[in-house]
Amino acid sequence: MSVYTNVSDQELAQFLEDYDLGKAISLTxxxxxxxxxxxxxxxxxxxxxxxxxxxLSAAKIPYFLDLTDWLSTHGIPCPRPMxxxxxxxxxxxxxxxxxxxxxxxxxxxxxxxxxxxxxxxxGQLLGQMHLAGEDFPQRHPNPAGLPxxxxxxxxxxxxxxxxxxxxxxxxxxxxxHIQREKLPGGVIHADLFPDNVLFAEQQISGTIDFYYAGxxxxxxxxxxxxxxxxARPDGLLDPSLSTALWEAYVxxxxxxxxxxxxxxxxxxxxxLRFWLLxxxxxxxxxxxxxxxxxxxxxxxxxxxxRRQGL
Numbered sequence: 001m002s003v004y005t006n007v008s009d010q011e012l013a014q015f016l017e018d019y020d021l022g023k024a025i026s027l028t029x030x031x032x033x034x035x036x037x038x039x040x041x042x043x044x045x046x047x048x049x050x051x052x053x054x055x056l057s058a059a060k061i062p063y064f065l066d067l068t069d070w071l072s073t074h075g076i077p078c079p080r081p082m083x084x085x086x087x088x089x090x091x092x093x094x095x096x097x098x099x100x101x102x103x104x105x106x107x108x109x110x111x112x113x114x115x116x117x118x119x120x121x122x123g124q125l126l127g128q129m130h131l132a133g134e135d136f137p138q139r140h141p142n143p144a145g146l147p148x149x150x151x152x153x154x155x156x157x158x159x160x161x162x163x164x165x166x167x168x169x170x171x172x173x174x175x176x177h178i179q180r181e182k183l184p185g186g187v188i189h190a191d192l193f194p195d196n197v198l199f200a201e202q203q204i205s206g207t208i209d210f211y212y213a214g215x216x217x218x219x220x221x222x223x224x225x226x227x228x229x230x231a232r233p234d235g236l237l238d239p240s241l242s243t244a245l246w247e248a249y250v251x252x253x254x255x256x257x258x259x260x261x262x263x264x265x266x267x268x269x270x271x272l273r274f275w276l277l278x279x280x281x282x283x284x285x286x287x288x289x290x291x292x293x294x295x296x297x298x299x300x301x302x303x304x305x306r307r308q309g310l
Contacts, residue, residue: 003029003030003031003037003038003039004036004037004052004054005037005052005054005094005096007027007039007050007052007093007094009024011093011094012024012027012041012093015091015093015098016043018084018085018086018091019082019083019084019085019100020085021043021045021046021048021082021100022043022044022045022046023043023044024041024042024043025042025043025044026040026041026042027039027040027041027042027050028040028042030049035054035055035211036051036052036053036054036055036056036211037051037052037054037096038050038051038052039051040103041100041103046103047103048082048100048101048102048103049079049100049101049102049103049208050093050098050099050100051098051099051100051101052093052094052096052097052098053096053097053098053099053211054096056097056211057097058090058092058097061090061097061099062089062090063138063140063213064210064211064213065081065089065090065099065101066089066138067133067136067138067187067210067213068080068081068101068210069081069089070132070133070136071129071132071133071136072102074132074133075128075132076125076128076129076132076207077104077198077204077205077206077207078104078206078207078208078210079101079102079103079104079206079208080101080102081099081100081101081102082099082100082101082102104198104205104206104208105198105200105205105206106198106199106200106204106205106206107198107199107200108194108195108196108197108198108199109194109197109199110194110195113238113241114194114229114241115202116240116241116244117202118199118202119229119230119241119244119245119248120244120245120247120248121199121202121203121204121248122192122197122204122225122229122245122248123244123245123246123247123248123249123251123252124248124249124251124252125197125204125207126189126192126221126222126225126249126252127248127249127250127251127252127253128252128253129187129189129207130186130187130188130218130221130253131252131253133186133187133188134186134187136186136187139215140213140214140215141214141215141216142188142190142214142215142216143212143214144190144212144214144273144277145214145216146172146175146176146269149172149175149269149272149273149276150172152276152277152279152280153165153168153169153172153276155280155284156168156276156279156280156283159279159283160279164300167303167304168272168275168276171268171269171272171303171307172272174265174268175265175268175269175272178262178265178269180216180217180219180220180262180265180266180269181217182258183217183218183219183220183256183258183259183262184217184218184219184256184259185215185216185217185218185219185220186215186218187213187214187215188213188214188215188216188217188218188220188221188224189207189210189212189213189221189224190212190213190214190216190220190221190224191209191210191211191212191213191224192207192221192224192225192228193228193229194228194229195209196208196209217266218253219255219259219262219263219266220266220269220270222245222246222249222266223263223266223267223269223270224270224273224274225245226242226245226246226267226270227267227270227271227274227299227302227306228274229241229245230242230245231298231302231305233301234301234305235298235301235302235303235304235305235306235310236305236310237305237310264306264309267306268303268306268307271299271302271303271306272299272303274299274302275296275299275300275302275303278293278294278295278296278298278299279296281293281294282296
């Protein structure tokens, strides 16, 4: 989340006329993340999150809002969209698609390692999320799947050194032979990093930022979470954390026999995806009032370790 579009007091007041959320008190930019313009919106009726979508077209956004609406009614703590008086969850602000969602309680643990209690809660929650989304009626291919990685890699070639381009090409060639579409799957979050999970007293109170969600292998989603929550600074997995996460997840959503053999392939492609994403954000940085680019080298190190089976 970042701020690329500034919203004036007049624009905000006019926008809020479509809702029954009271009058605006303050609008505060949220600096974490890279994709959309996000604000904490405080009104005389409470706190909400306002998002202006910078890349997604208006036609693609209802899927994500419908998904969080669905998951929130099926026991998953995620931000429920606020609807206009006419019943719409998607609106327009400053000429861009915009939505207001529930602001969940709790705080992320970003900046410190999770406790074993927290990581077990995360594994259980991820399994519950996958099962809760199994009957969601809309289909949406993972927007950052292998085709996106291949296109992004081509886009980056002139900006990277030959060694990095070779690693990416080798990994894409390896992953092109992995048939993860045959694995059990459905809705995945695909971006459940520590800054997207809120805790209250070591229990999960919220999961946010579903704008990379889509259909893919559930094991891949577990790999995304494992890399982001259990990797040490050198890229190696912390054995205690990764084992606790795995055990809590499979106790909630037992694995099929063909999943475990592809575990490191999923860890590798999950690492590649976020290395490419961060490289793209750095080399094609968009101007904004508040922007924050995460370090690509973190996922470079993680990918190198996973390619060695570590």
